[in-house]
Amino acid sequence: MILLTLTRTLKSGFQNFFRNGSLTVAAVSILTLALLIISIIIVLSISANLGLKYIQDKIDIRVYFKSDVEESQIMAFRSEIQKYKEVKSAEYVSKNKALDDFKANNAAKPDILKAIEAVETNPLLASVNIKAVDPEQYEVIAKSIENSSYKDNIASINYQQYKLVIDRFNTTIKTIRKTGALLFILFSLIAILITFNVIRMTIYNHGTEIEIMRLVGASNNFIRLPFVFEGVIYGIFAAVIASILLFPIMKIVTPYVVGSAYVKIIQADFVRYFILIFIAQLFLGALLGVISSLLAIRRYLKI
Amino acid sequence: MIEFKNVKKVYQSGSINTVALDDISFLIEQKEFVSFVGHSGAGKSTILKLIYAEEKPTAGEIIFNGEDISKIKSKDLPYHRRRIGTVFQDFKLLTKKTIYENVAFALEVSGHTNREIHESVPQILEIVGLGSKAESYPHEISGGEQQRVAIARALVHRPALIIADEPTGNLDPISAWGIIQLLIKINKLGTTVVLATHNKEVVNNIKKRVITLDQGKIIRDHSKGRYAI
Numbered sequence: 001m002i003l004l005t006l007t008r009t010l011k012s013g014f015q016n017f018f019r020n021g022s023l024t025v026a027a028v029s030i031l032t033l034a035l036l037i038i039s040i041i042i043v044l045s046i047s048a049n050l051g052l053k054y055i056q057d058k059i060d061i062r063v064y065f066k067s068d069v070e071e072s073q074i075m076a077f078r079s080e081i082q083k084y085k086e087v088k089s090a091e092y093v094s095k096n097k098a099l100d101d102f103k104a105n106n107a108a109k110p111d112i113l114k115a116i117e118a119v120e121t122n123p124l125l126a127s128v129n130i131k132a133v134d135p136e137q138y139e140v141i142a143k144s145i146e147n148s149s150y151k152d153n154i155a156s157i158n159y160q161q162y163k164l165v166i167d168r169f170n171t172t173i174k175t176i177r178k179t180g181a182l183l184f185i186l187f188s189l190i191a192i193l194i195t196f197n198v199i200r201m202t203i204y205n206h207g208t209e210i211e212i213m214r215l216v217g218a219s220n221n222f223i224r225l226p227f228v229f230e231g232v233i234y235g236i237f238a239a240v241i242a243s244i245l246l247f248p249i250m251k252i253v254t255p256y257v258v259g260s261a262y263v264k265i266i267q268a269d270f271v272r273y274f275i276l277i278f279i280a281q282l283f284l285g286a287l288l289g290v291i292s293s294l295l296a297i298r299r300y301l302k303i
Numbered sequence: 304m305i306e307f308k309n310v311k312k313v314y315q316s317g318s319i320n321t322v323a324l325d326d327i328s329f330l331i332e333q334k335e336f337v338s339f340v341g342h343s344g345a346g347k348s349t350i351l352k353l354i355y356a357e358e359k360p361t362a363g364e365i366i367f368n369g370e371d372i373s374k375i376k377s378k379d380l381p382y383h384r385r386r387i388g389t390v391f392q393d394f395k396l397l398t399k400k401t402i403y404e405n406v407a408f409a410l411e412v413s414g415h416t417n418r419e420i421h422e423s424v425p426q427i428l429e430i431v432g433l434g435s436k437a438e439s440y441p442h443e444i445s446g447g448e449q450q451r452v453a454i455a456r457a458l459v460h461r462p463a464l465i466i467a468d469e470p471t472g473n474l475d476p477i478s479a480w481g482i483i484q485l486l487i488k489i490n491k492l493g494t495t496v497v498l499a500t501h502n503k504e505v506v507n508n509i510k511k512r513v514i515t516l517d518q519g520k521i522i523r524d525h526s527k528g529r530y531a532i
Binding site: 004005008015019208209211212213214215216217218219220222 | 355357377378380381382383384385389395396397399408409411412413414416456460
């Protein structure tokens with residue numbers, strides 16, 4: 001009996017979906033739009049997070065020491081700086097290591113290599129590369145180094161050149177998080193309301209049918225399930241369409257959010273997230289469809 | 304089979320109360336053919352609605368096969384409906400389903416197997432004289448034929464009771480008489496029939512029990528009645 005009810009109601013759900021023409025189109029497009037808006041917000045915050053993470057990994061503060069400073073003094077500086085709670089890591093790069101790195105980075109440029117070999121003493125400075133726990137803290141760290149007792153040993157701190165990038169990212173991510181959360185809630189509500197209304201309309205269209213079903217003794221489940229299945233089918237269709245549309249839209253939108261330099265990296269990550277997003281959309285779409293159907297049909301099932 | 308005991312029904316709409324039935328009592332035995340007659344608003348349809356539990360009485364008891372259906376729970380309602388076949392003036396067919404599917408639907412909802420459906424539906428369509436129209440849609444056939452489909456649907460799950468609310472209201476006299484003859488035939492085969500109508504000719508030709516209603520009260524109950532108001 002349960003199996004029979006399921007197969008019969010599933011079949012009639014499919015029939016409703018395909019025989020309702022314009023209403024099906026309306027319901028699916030509204031649901032698609034809702035899913036699309038929600039996913040764009042999610043994807044934007046994912047991209048922004050990815051972008052930030054990427055930048056964070058790349059960015060550090062380099063403190064260069066004057067060439068006459070002893071290694072032991074630099075190591076003392078390093079161990080003191082590591083005690084700061086804002087500091088994630090502090091890596092010591094000796095003069096020789098700096099030279100090796102420099103050579104490795106310029107291996108393809110023989111003139112530069114020649115030039116550096118022509119100089120007898122190593123012209124590069126030893127440095128400590130500091131990474132912060134939070135990119136907002138670079139400024140604090142830089143300031144406290146500038147004011148420390150080591151300041152006379154320090155040749156330079158290259159913080160300023162990253163400041164712009166860091167600041168830009170910090171503001172972007174803050175904006176996206178704040179407005180994103182708000183928009184997410186707002187659009188989710190709108191999506192539920194609109195979907196609910198569209199499905200209510202389709203069910204209203206079936207008013208006589210439901211009345212007849214009740215008269216011939218159909219149980220509430222037998223009446224309800226076709227609409228629930230119909231809602232699920234709406235959701236699945238909408239999720240598929242929304243996912244297909246999401247790709248080109250993201251391609252256009254992401255550069256404005258994170259700056260064109262990082263688009264490639266982010267889009268590479270986005271592909272990995274795509275399956276996850278698609279599954280989430282399927283789930284969300286089906287859920288929206290089911291909830292709307294259940295809410296809309298309730299009033300038809302009273303005695 | 305059906306007994307009304309001092310049934311009262313008041314429809315409430317805002318602050319206005321309309322008394323549809325006032326202290327109604329009667330007994331309908333198994334295999335009877337009973338016609339309820341009266342003007343519009345006399346309470347015919349309300350009595351039928353109370354029998355198939357679309358409405359609940361304001362006061363009184365309605366006994367159906369020994370069970371008080373005025374207190375029926377909503378989860379038991381579908382099972383009650385499956386014991387009854389209903390026929391209406393406006394046919395109430397599913398427009399997007401074929402004749403065959405419409406009749407089969409009554410069996411599908413009550414969980415009959417596909418085999419049972421394949422056996423019963425053609426049989427019942429044969430009985431109502433629509434064997435050749437199984438694949439037509441409701442809008443492709445005449446009103447009289449649509450009402451036969453409705454009767455086939457009401458009969459197909461072999462209920463003990465058929466309720467017909469103005470089944471001839473939308474039909475020409477010849478089709479109407481065809482429908483009534485069909486109901487008489489069904490009754491002869493052992494099904495109780497309860498009919499509500501204000502068609503004088505129909506009632507006078509049936510020559511069975513007639514209960515006459517006026518303003519929510521029974522004013523006459525004759526075993527070989529005529530339409531007389």
